Amino acid sequence: MLIFAPVKIVTSSISCLVLLTMLSMVCFAQKNPGESDTLATRQLDALIVTATRNERTLGALPMPVSLISKNQIRTIGSLRLNDILTEQTGLVVVPQVNAQGNGIQIQGFNPDYTLILIDGEPIIGRYTGSLELSRIAVGNIKQIEIVKGPSSSLYGSDALAGVINIITDRPQGTRGNAAIRYGTNNTLDINGDIGFIKKKLGVYVYANRYHTDGYDLSPQNFGNTVSPFTNYTLNSKITYKFNSVTDISVAGRFFNEDQVFRFEVESNGNRTRTSGNGNTRDWNFNPVLTHRFSDKLKAIARFYSTQYKTETYLNLETDGSRYYEDDFRQSFTRPELNAEYYFNEKNILTLGGGYINEEVQTTRYGDEEKRSQETSYVFFQHEWLPLEKLSIIAGGRYDYNTIYAGQFSPKLSSRYELNKKVTFKVSGGVGFKAPDFRQLYFNFNNSAAGGYSVLGTEVAMDRLAELDVAGQIQAYLFDPAQLGNLQAERSVSINAGATVEILPLLKMDLNIFHNSINNLIETQAVAITTTGQSIYSYRNILRAYTQGLESNFTYPLARYLNLSLGYQLLYAKDKDVAEAVKSGDVYWRDPNTLVTKRLKPSEYFGLYNRSRHMGNFKLFYDHKPSGWEGSLRVIYRGQYGIGEIRGNIQGEVIPPSDTNSNSILDVYDDFVPGYALVNLSIAKTIKHSLRFQLGVDNLFDYKEPVLIPNLPGRLYYAALSYSFSK
């Protein structure tokens, strides 16, 4: 990220300082060394780029933004992105059955609705909708920025629930680090990074090897819950300063993962064993050129190209014949230009535009043909400080695409500082998600017992016509002519909150949110074949809302001991179901007495996989003088329901929560019980360079083998690292 780059000409850095002081109340705290030692204050001073695409202090932003620092990632002993995200208030790592991916849920949105970026550029490979978070190693992460609420006004598609931007390390003097960690399940992580700056040139390289044997939650069944895998990550960043006003940064990433599978599958009514391999690979290339035309105008040219590829096969163990094969390739290329114009202390304008070319090639679309999509976009953002205590950010983006209708996504945010102890923030905006390749081009036929076909909307008409001519359609359940073009899914959201210093040093952050989501794409049964198989396609049919509140408290219990508490209340409901329940049109049948009753509005729980309550309790100890640090974290997730997941975990079906014949989740259904995980870590650093760490995650070994397959049992680990800097 080269926005307000570290080296500036003197005048612009002064004006920048003035601006930052204007924007941030917390800068006052910075002047007072007595107060600046708390974690909270340091966090507020941290620079965030995701919310505005420009560096702004966290405390000054008018929208809900949180930051995970490198320190926190290290202290809790995280290795992969899911480890660290799962401990944040309001974020849930949800298992993706059948997709072997763990996605992130924010404000009750499914994982597909959060944009995940590395240094401002999207990670691709949403093979079945969500991104596998364990693809991302955390060793080279400088900080993780999380913006909640729609950010399509800056980032376009997929940013409905929010944006998670992973900011990686960049060259900063001569330094290096080598680390090794070993733990339960034969999990071995080795990583190292090295960086130096020589005159105008800066170089930073990071390498990681991660291996785990996976784990087996149902030893009575064949195969593992998570099969063993090994991956390698290589990241590099080179910066070069041509002169005082122009610099370039070139970043690259390469990732390769191999996983060894052994599954028992059903073939011709018999259970048979298979084994195979899954390979996932991605790389990216990201040069960014920054030029300051004057004190007032800065322009950035970015180019980003990335590819993702996954190949999986399974062979029958009996005769070695091929049982299953699947491959998926995706590429994403984007040039973008943006400029920031600094009118005066009270007005800053950002303008930008770009073009995206995306391509997908997969066996799942029935052929190996390349499908592509092109999007062009422009965006603007104006930061305005009409009063000393009031700041307003207005922005919008227009995305033009040939397949779905053009999308305009505005956003307006405002922050008002009542006094030094109370600050209010309100932001409203629109987010959208383009129909994905799957929904457009899927041509998938599951021919096993009780099989079905899924057809993307762009291919459904032709394919159905073919089947009809062949006499294979028994009946149409939906007029295929009405399938039509899929539209983007859209949300309109509001976030309103306050930061309050309740007592000296006891800080509370509160955010109330409401997201109204329309045009949600859902499968639509279209026809039944003569063999009784259902054929599905997709339609914009669902409407939903999510609302709730999030609050975080931080308090330094002692000089080196910080306490934080987080809580999220969430209501996520299907609007149509909620309305039908309200008008008395939804019923439930007691499975034992077979008596049918009318469902009351208070009895409709909401969407599957959403917990009404979740929270965390964290204690962080960091004693710099002695080098000791430690943490105790308790992460709670309240009860939730499971929908119809037509897959299995090691051959065991996942029982759906709905047990009373109304296909919705109500209070009489079976829930996955709430649970709390307790994680501990302790570390000692000697002479600022040698560091030992011991930790245990999931201390009480909580497991739900079928319902929560992404939750391994208790994990111990020990780590050793050495770092140097000149």
Add this chain to the structure above:
Amino acid sequence: MNLIKSILSVVLFVGFTIAFTGCDEEIDPLPVVATTFTNLAADPGTGFNPANGQPTGLTRKFTLFSFKTGEIILNTDSATNKWDLGFNGTSIIVNSATSGPGSSQAQVVSGIFDEYATAPESGYKSDNDPAPIAGAPNANLAIPTGSGQGWYTYDGVNMVNKPTAGKIILVKTSEGRYAKMEILSYYKDAPSNPTFNNEARYYTFRYVYQPNETSTFN
């Protein structure tokens, strides 16, 4: 006097009888009661093919049912209007149009079975009337087939068909009488949480048949 008295008492007696009988007819008719019919076999077959899970040994015949008698009608009477509904797998036919010589009609409504007091005047349909989509003989039944379309929802995980809660089938028989029914289970002996191991194609349902010329169910 005696004669007059006795005539009067006869008249009175007749009058009372008429009055009481009238009361029986109009104010206090024989109460119609809900009856539960268990395990109506809807062509269950003789087994199933392990390769595809499909039942084997199917007769492809519909099991016919009469609300009036509350009993199964033999297939030999399929060409009469003795029966009202026919069951085969998840398909339910009414005795009319493409399905039979009668004029039975039906519709599926939402509500609580016990609370559903009066059958509506309209909304009833015959089978495949209007004509169905070409090549789809049963695409337009009065009681629609398909998961979520008519009376049941398919649970793809347990691979079972569950009667959708709150769905009531209203039938107007060939004799112009009304019946309401609620299907409770599609599996033998109506287990509370059926799985694909339970024997399918056995209907358990509750119904109320109104033998009189009224559309009320009480």
